[in-house]
Amino acid sequence: MADPAAELQELGRAAGAHGEVTLRRRTGPDDAEVTELIVDGVFAMDDVDTSTEQALATETLRRCPAEGLRVLVGGLGLGWTAATVLAEPRVAAVDVAELQPALVGWAADGLLPGLPALPAERLTLHVADVAVHLAGARRNWDAVLLDVDNGPAFLVHHSNAGLYEEAGLATALAALRPGGVLAIWSSDPVPELADRLAALPGTADVEHLLLPVQRDGRRFDYAIVFARAV
């Protein structure tokens, strides 16, 4: 019998203040190459189906009709959300806050499948905790896209819990320009997060968008929650 571990090719591994991060490649069932990201012992993602990481970008930008948009992406991951934001010509500047310095280095080395080449303009990668990045800014971005966990109920780091509590959400909203959109990705439906956002002062147009995905013959309902800062 084939050893599944033998088919894993490690592209990078690094330990740091926020645990170990591993980037590895495996061969999928149809012989397609699949890249996986493991963060602090937690499976963060692979690129079997990146439609919802891309939808985080497209669905948010669809709700931001202006030109010259400034966007913050929380969590670089394999680069799909950041690359999809960059593909929109109405976006003037993209900041990405990523906790793992190694991942930012691998992006520079062209190892991330979603973002194989870093553009010389419009993109700034910050090695930073997105919560700290948000707290240091007021009225700065037209969109803030958060995909740093598998969702509020399945954290990659326990220290991220505050992002989804009232104070953390209020900080994210305060970092948006008036009319700007906060969007939060989750691997499970999170109607309670939408309710929490709707109850905060200064929010409008709260939406809970379900995104069904088929994987290995099973249906998964991923979700994105949107809220507009007024």
Ligand SMILES: C[S@@+](CC[C@H](N)C(=O)[O-])C[C@H]1O[C@@H](n2cnc3c(N)ncnc32)[C@H](O)[C@@H]1O
């Ligand atoms: C699921 S991946 C993001 C996937 C990304 N949307 C994409 O399209 O590839 C989550 C990322 O968030 C990062 N992360 C986790 N907590 C963070 C935090 N507090 N601040 C910044 N980045 C964080 C992880 O290191 C990981 O790279």
